[in-house]
Amino acid sequence: xxxxxxxxxxxxxxxxxxxxxxxxxxxxxxxxxxxxxxxxxxxxxxxxxxxxxxxxxxxxxxxxxxxxxxxxxxxxxxxxxxxxxxxxxxxxxxxxxxxxxxxxxxxxxxxxxx
Amino acid sequence: xxxxxxxxxxxxxxxxxxxxxxxxxxxxxxxxxxxxxxxxxxxxxxxxxxxxxxxxxxxxxxxxxxxxxxxxxxxxxxxxxxxxxxxxxxxxxxxxxxxxxxxxxxxx
Numbered sequence: 664x665x666x667x668x669x670x671x672x673x674x675x676x677x678x679x680x681x682x683x684x685x686x687x688x689x690x691x692x693x694x695x696x697x698x699x700x701x702x703x704x705x706x707x708x709x710x711x712x713x714x715x716x717x718x719x720x721x722x723x724x725x726x727x728x729x730x731x732x733x734x735x736x737x738x739x740x741x742x743x744x745x746x747x748x749x750x751x752x753x754x755x756x757x758x759x760x761x762x763x764x765x766x767x768x769x770x771x772x773x774x775x776x777x
Numbered sequence: 778x779x780x781x782x783x784x785x786x787x788x789x790x791x792x793x794x795x796x797x798x799x800x801x802x803x804x805x806x807x808x809x810x811x812x813x814x815x816x817x818x819x820x821x822x823x824x825x826x827x828x829x830x831x832x833x834x835x836x837x838x839x840x841x842x843x844x845x846x847x848x849x850x851x852x853x854x855x856x857x858x859x860x861x862x863x864x865x866x867x868x869x870x871x872x873x874x875x876x877x878x879x880x881x882x883x884x885x
Contacts, residue, residue, distance in 0.1 A: 672817070700818075705779075705863070705875040753818040766810065766865075766873065770819030 665690050665758050667769035675775045676746055683742045684772045686756030691736035693759075697729070700753040700771075709754075712739050746776045780804050783864050783876035790883050796851040798879045800864030803845065811838050811849045812863040814878065820863070823849070854883045 666689040676682050686695065697709040709729055710718040718731040732740045743750050756769040781802045790796050800809070811823045824831050824838040826847075831838050835854075840847040851858055864876040 703877075705781075705877045706865075706873075708873070755818070755820060765808075765825060766867070767822060768812070768820035770817065773818050 665692060665760060665767040667756055667758065667767060669754075669756055669769040669772050671772060672770060673773040673775075675777060678747055678776060680746055681742055681744045682746065682774060683740050684754050684756075684774075686739045686741070686769055688737045688758055693736070695733065695739045696757045696759075696766075697731065697739075697741045698755040698757060700755065702751070706755065709741070743774065746774075748776045750774065751776045779876070780868070780874040781864055781866055781876040783862075783879050785879060786877070787880045788882070790854050790881070792855060792883055792885050794854050794883075796854050796858075796881065796883075798849045798862050798864075798881070800847045800849070800876060801845060802847075802864075802866045802874070804866065804868050804874065806866040806868060808867045809840055809847050810865040810867070810873075811847075812865060814861040814863060816860075823862075851881075856883045856885050859883050 668687045670685045674682055695712045698706040699709050700706050708721050709724045710720045710731055712718045712731050712733040714733045714736050728744055730742045754772045758767050759765055784799045808825050808827045810825050813821045813823050826838055826840050835852045837850040859882050861878040861880050863878045866874050
């Protein structure tokens with residue numbers, strides 16, 4: 664299994680500012696995933712982050728809005744840029760285990776944009 | 778149409794009751810996950826199964842691959858079981874589909 668921590672756990676931000684969310688894993692993993700969960704909705708994959716390469720974004724998400732860094736095999740950051748109230752969501756980091764269908768989730772970052 | 782459908786959407790139970798949450802999916806899967814999300818937002822994986830039945834404490838998860846259906850049962854429910862329960866399926870590779878969740882409230 665993998666233990667994932669995220670910082671911050673929650674934040675309240677002003678419209679137009681940016682927030683960087685950190686994700687730390689206790690073991691080396693190849694692939695890390697960033698999800699968004701808007702209020703009352705299911706999880707939506709934002710992007711997949713592999714170490715040493717550009718993140719792969721899902722339809723509807725762009726690098727300018729959600730830049731991702733993956734400097735090593737245990738760490739990643741997601742930045743939510745130029746925030747608007749519509750960005751108010753829970754942002755979750757996850758990783759896969761030894762097999763692709765094993766997935767572990769972080770505690771989430773609850774973002775509120777005012 | 779969502780690839781993963783859960784029912785009920787909301788559930789209120791008295792402490793001690795037996796609870797069932799259902800999940801139906803429409804795609805081929807390699808595994809199905811039951812996840813628990815507490816009010817703070819963090820998600821904990823309860824079960825990962827690809828066939829049959831698994832039990833962990835008061836929680837039981839079953840899956841019927843032919844019918845593309847899974848159930849999560851909670852026996853002797855307790856207020857600390859109050860959370861959102863999410864069904865997720867692993868389609869191919871790293872592609873996951875998530876249900877919208879079942880919000881469970883257990884009243885003392």
